[in-house]
Amino acid sequence: MRAMVYRGPYKIRVEEKDIPAIEHPNDAIVRVTLAAICGSDLHLYHGLMPDTRIGHTFGHEFIGAIHEVGSSVQNLKVGDRVMVPFNIFCGSCWFCRRGLFGNCNNTNANNYAVGAYYGYSHTAGGYDGAQAEYVRVPFADVGPSLIPDWMSDEDAVTLTDACPTGYFGAQCADIVEGDVVIVFGAGPVGLYAAKSAWLMGAGRVIVIDHLDYRLEKAREFAHAETYNFTEYGDIVLEMKKATDFFGADAAIDAVGCEADGSFFQHVTASKLKLQGGGSPVALNWAIDTVRKGGTISVMGGYGPLFSNVKTGDLMNKGITLHTNQTPVKRQWPRLFDHVRNGYLKPSEIVTHRFPLEHINEGYHVFSSKLDGCIKPLVVPTAA
Amino acid sequence: MTVTGPYTAQRPPITESAEQLRERIPGWGADLDPINRPSATRLQWQENTGAHWEFPEQQVERWPRERSVEHRMLPPVFGTAQPPRWLSGAIRKYSYATYSEGRAVRWLLFTLADRVDAVENHLVSFLRLRPDNPITETGVLSEFTHHGLRSRFGQRRADPKHQWLDPVIVAGPWVAAAGVATSGVRKLVGAVRH
Ligand SMILES: NC(=O)c1ccc[n+]([C@@H]2O[C@H](COP(=O)([O-])OP(=O)(O)OC[C@H]3O[C@@H](n4cnc5c(N)ncnc54)[C@H](O)[C@@H]3O)[C@@H](O)[C@H]2O)c1
Ligand SMILES: [Zn+2]
Ligand SMILES: [Zn+2]
Numbered sequence: 001m002r003a004m005v006y007r008g009p010y011k012i013r014v015e016e017k018d019i020p021a022i023e024h025p026n027d028a029i030v031r032v033t034l035a036a037i038c039g040s041d042l043h044l045y046h047g048l049m050p051d052t053r054i055g056h057t058f059g060h061e062f063i064g065a066i067h068e069v070g071s072s073v074q075n076l077k078v079g080d081r082v083m084v085p086f087n088i089f090c091g092s093c094w095f096c097r098r099g100l101f102g103n104c105n106n107t108n109a110n111n112y113a114v115g116a117y118y119g120y121s122h123t124a125g126g127y128d129g130a131q132a133e134y135v136r137v138p139f140a141d142v143g144p145s146l147i148p149d150w151m152s153d154e155d156a157v158t159l160t161d162a163c164p165t166g167y168f169g170a171q172c173a174d175i176v177e178g179d180v181v182i183v184f185g186a187g188p189v190g191l192y193a194a195k196s197a198w199l200m201g202a203g204r205v206i207v208i209d210h211l212d213y214r215l216e217k218a219r220e221f222a223h224a225e226t227y228n229f230t231e232y233g234d235i236v237l238e239m240k241k242a243t244d245f246f247g248a249d250a251a252i253d254a255v256g257c258e259a260d261g262s263f264f265q266h267v268t269a270s271k272l273k274l275q276g277g278g279s280p281v282a283l284n285w286a287i288d289t290v291r292k293g294g295t296i297s298v299m300g301g302y303g304p305l306f307s308n309v310k311t312g313d314l315m316n317k318g319i320t321l322h323t324n325q326t327p328v329k330r331q332w333p334r335l336f337d338h339v340r341n342g343y344l345k346p347s348e349i350v351t352h353r354f355p356l357e358h359i360n361e362g363y364h365v366f367s368s369k370l371d372g373c374i375k376p377l378v379v380p381t382a383a
Numbered sequence: 384m385t386v387t388g389p390y391t392a393q394r395p396p397i398t399e400s401a402e403q404l405r406e407r408i409p410g411w412g413a414d415l416d417p418i419n420r421p422s423a424t425r426l427q428w429q430e431n432t433g434a435h436w437e438f439p440e441q442q443v444e445r446w447p448r449e450r451s452v453e454h455r456m457l458p459p460v461f462g463t464a465q466p467p468r469w470l471s472g473a474i475r476k477y478s479y480a481t482y483s484e485g486r487a488v489r490w491l492l493f494t495l496a497d498r499v500d501a502v503e504n505h506l507v508s509f510l511r512l513r514p515d516n517p518i519t520e521t522g523v524l525s526e527f528t529h530h531g532l533r534s535r536f537g538q539r540r541a542d543p544k545h546q547w548l549d550p551v552i553v554a555g556p557w558v559a560a561a562g563v564a565t566s567g568v569r570k571l572v573g574a575v576r577h
Contacts, residue, residue: 008501010553011520024442024460047552050493051475053465054504072440075433090460091434098426106439109461112453113484116462122475123493126462138460142433171420177412178397198408201415203397210541223408230539244388244395260541271548276490291389305490322425330421330429334414343410361529364522368546371529 002381003057003132004359009047010367012360017057020128020136025072028140030082034157035130035378036061037359038086039187040301042367043257044121046270048278048303051110051122059131059378060086060118061161063153067134075141082144084137085328086161088116088127091142102325107138113304115325123304131359133380145332154347155339157377158188163346164331165299166192166254170200172297172322173250178203182239182248182289183224184282186214188375189299190254191349194222197252199343206242208235208285210260213372221348229261239289247291255282256300257307269307276305284310290319298323352376449479471500517553 003017020029041058043049066080076082089096089104096104107116108125119129129135137144147156166189173181181197183190186209197205206225207218215226227242229235240247257278258270269279278301286296287310296319314321338344351374354362359378366376387395404411417423439459446466450457467475474496482489508514518524525531535543 007504007515007520008553010549011515011517012522013516013520023463025440047497050490050497052497053471054500055465057464072435074435088460090439091429091432092436092438096432096434097429099422099429100426106458107460109448109450109454109458110479111451111484122462122465126464128462128464139434139439141435168422171414171422177401177415180397196414198404198411199414200420201401201412203399203404210539212538228539230541246389246394263544267545267548271545271552273494276487276494303490304484305487324425327422334419334421338410338413341410341413343413360520360522361525362522364525365529368526368531368534369540369542370525370531370534372534373529 001133002356003128004059004356005054006044006052006056006058007054010045012045012058012363014357014359017132019134022068022070023136024138025070026139026141027070028066028073028076028137028144029068030062030064030084030130030135030137030144031067032062032064032130032133032135032380033081034063034153035059035380036157036160036162037131037362037366037376037378038161039189039256040120041363043278043301043303045363045367046258048257048270048273049121049123050304053122056119056121057128057132058119059129059135060120061157062118062130062135063147063156063160064130064135066140069140073140076144081147083147083156083160084118084130084144085164086117087143087325087328088118088125088138089142090139099327099330100324101327101329117325131356131378133356143329145329148336150340151336152347154350154377155345158346158350158375159332159335159339161326161328162188162375163192163344164328164335165189165326166194167196167331167335168324168326169193169252169254169297169299170196172299172324173197173200173252174295174320174322175200175202175250177201179249180204180206180243180246182206182208182251182286183254184208184251184286185254185256185300186211186218186226187254188349190252191218191222191374192344192346193252193254193299194218194224195344198223199338206239206248211369214374217349217374235261236285236288243291247289247294249291250295250297251286251290253282253286253296253298253300257302259283259300261285265308275307276303277307277309278302280307280309287313287317287319290317292317293319295320295322299326350375350377354378356380449476451479451484452481453483469503471496471503474499521553
């Protein structure tokens with residue numbers, strides 16, 4: 001089969017690989033029909049996630065058709081059209097039983113802290129991902145769901161990670177009616193988070209980024225007020241002014257470890273890799289813009305090491321911090337209702353489709369934010 | 384003057400009423416009641432996960448699977464992509480077997496192994512006659528087809544300030560290696576001449 005493989009920082013190519021085999025009785029092999037590139041993939045692509053091996057296939061947002069099932073699979077049969085959450089989870093460990101599907105203890109041999117995800121390095125368990133023609137899907141009776149008839153493929157693929165993460169991010173902000181919510185980052189996760197904040201009853205939603213074309217999307221798609229941080233010498237002060245000197249009730253970090261806005265923080269973290277946790281610019285802005293006693297929801301991805309986070313202000317202000325890898329499948333029933341009712345149309349932020357054979361260009365365009373790119377999809381050869 | 388803002392107990396109301404927001408934003412307030420938010424209670428018992436086992440069957444371990452020292456046992460299911468091999472594999476296995484997630488050295492060893500892995504694989508790619516091609520593999524040609532200049536310049540973007548570093552990161556190790564090799568050859572030639 002054809003599969004994208006990692007060749008070192010900023011380098012990928014498409015190679016011939018064996019079609020994955022059933023390795024466990026509850027495995028399925030899925031023929032990928034549509035995949036996406038996620039902002040998280042950029043952290044791998046830039047060489048920021050430890051233990052990303054040469055030859056690894058990325059890709060954790062995908063839909064497809066069941067190609068083969070293991071002997072204990074009961075809920076799916078060959079040919080079924082499925083959407084697969086990015087989390088690989090057993091459904092039966094202490095964490096899964098309590099709904100922490102992003103923190104399964106039975107699927108990542110490499111780490112305790114990190115759950116298992118498709119195509120996300122050995123730090124996330126060493127599973128090849130879905131930017132390929134076929135992918136191994138463990139616990140086929142637990143993760144995948146049949147794609148509802150009424151749902152489009154583009155909606156389905158964005159519902160495997162980015163959209164539920166925005167929705168979960170808004171929940172983690174503990175929004176009450178009338179709250180002022182600031183979302184850092186107008187990428188897919190930030191856009192969905194901003195949109196979801198209204199569903200929870202926010203009174204104002206402000207989105208901050210430095211890419212005007214994404215801020216425009218935030219105004220259209222997420223009905224948000226927007227600020228381009230490069231226009232202000234001090235975005236924290238600007239946010240205080242914009243909120244009658246309260247600060248926001250809640251802030252959502254939808255940026256993560258490659259945050260811009262400070263040349264020093266960005267270059268030491270993302271380029272020179274001296275801050276193994278990543279650039280904390282957006283998280284620090286969140287800490288400093290939220291009001292005292294406010295809440296921060298961290299959806300942005302960070303590395304496993306330290307970075308220069310403003311713990312002092314976090315503590316002094318009595319801020320509540322909520323975080324996690326999204327338990328995707330837990331979001332689905334309610335989120336499907338919202339999509340069906342037309343409250344949320346996830347595919348509206350899809351901008352590009354790249355054939356698998358040209359995925360190198362897809363990564364470059366998305367990573368360098370060229371051509372108005374917000375959410376790129378990947379179409380496998382056999383699809 | 385009237386004092387407003389956080390200096391008083393009252394907060395000025397937001398400019399739009401709930402009715403106006405509902406009018407303007409489809410679905411506004413649909414999940415106002417936390418009962419409708421799937422993860423409002425973050426830890427909540429899940430009866431129907433699809434798991435029809437107390438504990439999953441064990442996946443066959445076809446080669447000694449590296450495992451974190453923070454795991455008492457090999458989990459029942461694990462990834463089998465890119466088994467560790469060569470020097471990079473030895474470093475990775477050592478680190479997994481030795482250090483907890485609390486030790487910086489654990490992660491720094493992985494970062495080191497990643498660089499070793501890259502060198503090993505690039506050497507092999509030459510032997511296999513499929514050397515890495517930095518032009519195609521970085522996708523930079525899309526600069527020409529996807530408005531590289533127009534997307535960056537005349538915009539208020541922060542990233543062009545450091546994007547010039549990207550090619551340095553890609554090419555840097557090769558330039559350095561070439562430099563070391565050339566100076567090595569020079570020394571050798573010099574030594575032979577003497
Ligand atoms: N928690 C989860 O389960 C989960 C799931 C998916 C993605 N993520 C993470 O969410 C983050 C966002 O993902 P995405 O797909 O939207 O990525 P993306 O790269 O498309 O978006 C990030 C956005 O942040 C902007 N940005 C950079 N610095 C900023 C700053 N200082 N302030 C405000 N905005 C800034 C960028 O311009 C960009 O538009 C990533 O870190 C990703 O790893 C987490
Ligand atoms: Zn993702
Ligand atoms: Zn589990």
